[in-house]
Amino acid sequence: MTPAPDRDTANAEALRRLGAAEPVLLDVRPAGEVVPGFTRDTLLTSGPTLPWADYIGGQRAAVIGAALFEGLAGSEAQAEERLAAGSIKVRGCQELNCVGSLAGPYSASMPVFVVQNRGVGIPAGNFAYCSIYEGTNHRRLNYGVYDQGVHDRLRYVGEVIGPALGEAVRAAGGLALKPIMANALHMGDDLHSRNTAASLLFCRELFPALLAMAASRREAAERVVRALTEDHYFFLRLSMAAAKSSADALTGIEGSSVVSAMAFNCRGFSIRVAGLGEAWFTGPHATVDAVLFKGHSQDEITWMGGESPITETIGLGGFAQAAAFPLQKYQGGSPEVMVKRNLSLYDITVGENPDFRIPFLRYRGTPTGVDIFKVLRTGIHPVMNIGIAGRDGGQIGAGTVQAPPECFQRAAEAWRRRYGDG
Amino acid sequence: MTPAPDRDTANAEALRRLGAAEPVLLDVRPAGEVVPGFTRDTLLTSGPTLPWADYIGGQRAAVIGAALFEGLAGSEAQAEERLAAGSIKVRGCQELNCVGSLAGPYSASMPVFVVQNRGVGIPAGNFAYCSIYEGTNHRRLNYGVYDQGVHDRLRYVGEVIGPALGEAVRAAGGLALKPIMANALHMGDDLHSRNTAASLLFCRELFPALLAMAASRREAAERVVRALTEDHYFFLRLSMAAAKSSADALTGIEGSSVVSAMAFNCRGFSIRVAGLGEAWFTGPHATVDAVLFKGHSQDEITWMGGESPITETIGLGGFAQAAAFPLQKYQGGSPEVMVKRNLSLYDITVGENPDFRIPFLRYRGTPTGVDIFKVLRTGIHPVMNIGIAGRDGGQIGAGTVQAPPECFQRAAEAWRRRYGDG
Numbered sequence: 107m108t109p110a111p112d113r114d115t116a117n118a119e120a121l122r123r124l125g126a127a128e129p130v131l132l133d134v135r136p137a138g139e140v141v142p143g144f145t146r147d148t149l150l151t152s153g154p155t156l157p158w159a160d161y162i163g164g165q166r167a168a169v170i171g172a173a174l175f176e177g178l179a180g181s182e183a184q185a186e187e188r189l190a191a192g193s194i195k196v197r198g199c200q201e202l203n204c205v206g207s208l209a210g211p212y213s214a215s216m217p218v219f220v221v222q223n224r225g226v227g228i229p230a231g232n233f234a235y236c237s238i239y240e241g242t243n244h245r246r247l248n249y250g251v252y253d254q255g256v257h258d259r260l261r262y263v264g265e266v267i268g269p270a271l272g273e274a275v276r277a278a279g280g281l282a283l284k285p286i287m288a289n290a291l292h293m294g295d296d297l298h299s300r301n302t303a304a305s306l307l308f309c310r311e312l313f314p315a316l317l318a319m320a321a322s323r324r325e326a327a328e329r330v331v332r333a334l335t336e337d338h339y340f341f342l343r344l345s346m347a348a349a350k351s352s353a354d355a356l357t358g359i360e361g362s363s364v365v366s367a368m369a370f371n372c373r374g375f376s377i378r379v380a381g382l383g384e385a386w387f388t389g390p391h392a393t394v395d396a397v398l399f400k401g402h403s404q405d406e407i408t409w410m411g412g413e414s415p416i417t418e419t420i421g422l423g424g425f426a427q428a429a430a431f432p433l434q435k436y437q438g439g440s441p442e443v444m445v446k447r448n449l450s451l452y453d454i455t456v457g458e459n460p461d462f463r464i465p466f467l468r469y470r471g472t473p474t475g476v477d478i479f480k481v482l483r484t485g486i487h488p489v490m491n492i493g494i495a496g497r498d499g500g501q502i503g504a505g506t507v508q509a510p511p512e513c514f515q516r517a518a519e520a521w522r523r524r525y526g527d528g
Numbered sequence: 529m530t531p532a533p534d535r536d537t538a539n540a541e542a543l544r545r546l547g548a549a550e551p552v553l554l555d556v557r558p559a560g561e562v563v564p565g566f567t568r569d570t571l572l573t574s575g576p577t578l579p580w581a582d583y584i585g586g587q588r589a590a591v592i593g594a595a596l597f598e599g600l601a602g603s604e605a606q607a608e609e610r611l612a613a614g615s616i617k618v619r620g621c622q623e624l625n626c627v628g629s630l631a632g633p634y635s636a637s638m639p640v641f642v643v644q645n646r647g648v649g650i651p652a653g654n655f656a657y658c659s660i661y662e663g664t665n666h667r668r669l670n671y672g673v674y675d676q677g678v679h680d681r682l683r684y685v686g687e688v689i690g691p692a693l694g695e696a697v698r699a700a701g702g703l704a705l706k707p708i709m710a711n712a713l714h715m716g717d718d719l720h721s722r723n724t725a726a727s728l729l730f731c732r733e734l735f736p737a738l739l740a741m742a743a744s745r746r747e748a749a750e751r752v753v754r755a756l757t758e759d760h761y762f763f764l765r766l767s768m769a770a771a772k773s774s775a776d777a778l779t780g781i782e783g784s785s786v787v788s789a790m791a792f793n794c795r796g797f798s799i800r801v802a803g804l805g806e807a808w809f810t811g812p813h814a815t816v817d818a819v820l821f822k823g824h825s826q827d828e829i830t831w832m833g834g835e836s837p838i839t840e841t842i843g844l845g846g847f848a849q850a851a852a853f854p855l856q857k858y859q860g861g862s863p864e865v866m867v868k869r870n871l872s873l874y875d876i877t878v879g880e881n882p883d884f885r886i887p888f889l890r891y892r893g894t895p896t897g898v899d900i901f902k903v904l905r906t907g908i909h910p911v912m913n914i915g916i917a918g919r920d921g922g923q924i925g926a927g928t929v930q931a932p933p934e935c936f937q938r939a940a941e942a943w944r945r946r947y948g949d950g
Contacts, residue, residue, distance in 0.1 A: 292716055292854045293715040293716045293724065293725050293854075294714055294715045294716055294725075294887070302715065303715050303716075303725060303728075306725075306728045306729070306732060307728070309732070310728060310731070310753075310757050313731075313735075313750075313753045313757075314750055314753075316739070317738065317739065317742040317746055317749050317750055317753070318742075318746060320739040320740075320742040320743055320746075320749075321742055321743055321746050324739050324740060324742075324743050327739050327742075328735075328736055328739055331732075331735050331736075331739070335732050431887035431888050432714045432715075432887045434887065434890070434891075435891070440890060441887070441888050441889075441890065465716070465853035465854045465856065465863070466853050466863050466888070467863075468856070468862060468863065469856075469857070
């Protein structure tokens with residue numbers, strides 16, 4: 107047992123580090139080129155790493171699709187065989203400082219956003235990575251679908267969007283993401299299920315570089331603009347990478363009981379805790395309250411992973427839902443419920459975010475830094491805004507989910523084992 | 529006395545016409561080239577036309593500045609002389625289907641947005657015009673300041689921004705403004721004192737054309753982007769032109785008691801009424817509740833005109849304030865007050881806007897179509913979000929104003945004289 111540090115002090119430090127985080131987008135590069143440890147036969151997927159045999163449903167399909175896309179196997183059967191034999195390695199995204207949307211499939215050739223936490227006065231400099239949004243089609247690899255259309259779109263993202271975007275980002279000399287995120291919260295985004303304003307603001311920052319690109323390659327610039335602005339999800343991957351680079355600065359704060367990551371895989375929901383290193387504490391699946399696209403029914407809802415709750419981890423998404431009343435149309439709820447839910451989360455967090463503020467709450471900072479002991483004491487669980495996957499693959503809707511109590515209970519037991527009764 | 533038509537039917541028709549309005553931006557051209565009746569020796573300014581001798585303070589200074597800028601006089605004294613003699617003509621903007629921001633100075637060489645109401649099933653096809661935002665400097669001609677900096681900026685707008693923007697708009701084949709406006713209301717704008725999202729959305733629509741322009745003239749394209757996105761006011765002039773083209777379709781609805789324009793000049797506040805043609809009904813100045821920029825005090829507040837309340841006339845601005853909680857920082861008020869004020873305006877309007885909706889009010893349409901009799905019966909007056917001018921010129925803050933009762937009383941008397949007791 108480690109001598110018990112003061113938990114409140116440790117948790118205040120966690121909040122300070124989140125406030126001081128300065129995620130900066132530096133580049134867009136293929137994962138295999140830029141992510142340390144990402145070998146050609148590596149595939150990533152969301153949540154704590156499982157033995158291959160334990161991946162089921164859409165998450166298993168997404169990994170197999172990634173293997174085929176990358177040319178690591180010539181058929182599904184061969185992919186299965188190589189994955190079972192371990193000649194294709196599957197790892198949880200966060201082992202490599204990546205963060206996965208829904209099933210979170212990554213292969214070496216897929217371009218990723220390269221984000222560094224350049225916060226001053228905190229242990230920073232760490233990198234985080236996130237893959238690029240596949241586009242508006244509801245059937246996407248990250249929702250467990252791999253067909254010709256998905257293949258073609260992934261190639262388009264990898265060969266057209268990624269390189270052009272990388273060029274623009276480098277020409278811009280990198281881009282500070284926090285100012286964009288802070289502004290977007292004043293423009294109806296929660297930075298999880300709605301990123302409409304953030305995508306436009308991001309586009310605005312890149313405009314000079316894109317105009318320069320247009321001088322020689324107008325079509326490339328146009329394609330980037332279209333990818334950035336065609337729906338409300340593009341910026342999510344940047345929000346996730348920013349959140350991951352911010353939250354990773356919490357790892358190793360001795361004595362802290364603040365959550366440093368939240369993620370699903372197909373088997374359940376898990377959290378990490380700042381004072382407990384990189385261990386995951388797992389519970390069953392979250393409970394869900396969803397609005398489904400036309401033609402879909404509740405019994406189709408399935409779980410195939412998701413690490414986008416990294417945004418909630420730093421005070422966005424469900425923790426900023428009162429900034430994003432337009433979400434009522436997309437994922438349900440009323441403004442009154444959104445305000446009430448958002449306010450309840452102040453009871454389980456360490457403090458208020460100094461940068462992320464909610465106009466409707468008189469610019470109060472978002473509730474930030476979930477304390478596992480406050481969750482257990484109040485019975486209030488983190489609320490997350492998420493996309494909903496269907497059992498036949500594809501996104502079938504969106505909704506809010508609540509984290510299950512078990513992962514907090516297990517984390518609290520581990521905290522007590524390590525630090526005593528705090 | 530005209531035989532009394534049914535007032536409710538006439539007012540329902542007014543609401544229908546506002547709902548069916550389809551303002552489309554077609555071009556950007558110098559006023560003297562495109563506005564019918566705009567001769568080289570014409571100057572426009574906000575509000576009902578006054579004899580030259582009656583223009584005072586900043587509004588008088590703005591008109592003189594416009595004369596000097598246009599080269600109609602070589603000195604202030606000469607401008608005064610020519611204005612007094614009538615060899616330079618001053619007219620209210622709306623006589624020429626223009627609409628003026630603050631003092632609303634127009635001269636022939638200044639570029640204007642050309643907007644046509646292309647609504648189907650209503651008397652439409654009418655054009656409206658609005659000048660271009662001068663930029664972020666608080667000291668601008670439309671706030672009664674004319675110095676070298678203002679001169680240079682006006683030339684920049686006239687020679688660089690206007691032509692490039694016009695080229696982009698023509699290349700885009702015109703731009704429907706209502707979809708942009710409807711979306712912006714879901715992103716924190718009221719489309720009067722906050723146009724942050726609308727300016728970005730407008731920029732997005734023009735981006736393909738700007739990228740094409742960048743192929744040969746990158747700097748011109750960059751300058752347009754900068755002008756569009758450097759602060760929260762650029763789109764206001766488009767919102768005003770769109771509103772003017774929409775509201776003008778109300779003129780001549782026999783029996784209607786719906787307000788079809790609201791405007792200030794330096795002498796007072798005036799309204800027009802759909803069933804009463806182009807007559808203005810005037811009252812004293814509005815009452816104001818302002819937040820001033822640092823270094824300014826309430827006693828500096830002055831009135832130098834303003835026709836931007838055309839936006840409130842069609843259900844935007846103060847009538848959509850619960851869509852724009854970020855305004856609390858700029859012009860004061862709390863979210864609670866904004867919601868309460870916004871809700872109260874349903875008591876003085878004919879109905880709800882079918883296109884302009886407020887997420888926080890569960891996407892209820894904005895209160896639209898002010899009925900002068902409802903104003904008089906309830907004692908609730910239209911609330912407008914406006915910029916505040918200082919007695920030494922320049923913008924010194926922003927706030928909300930309430931229309932004075934007298935103009936509604938006078939309009940009601942005129943309505944009764946014409947239509948009986950309705």
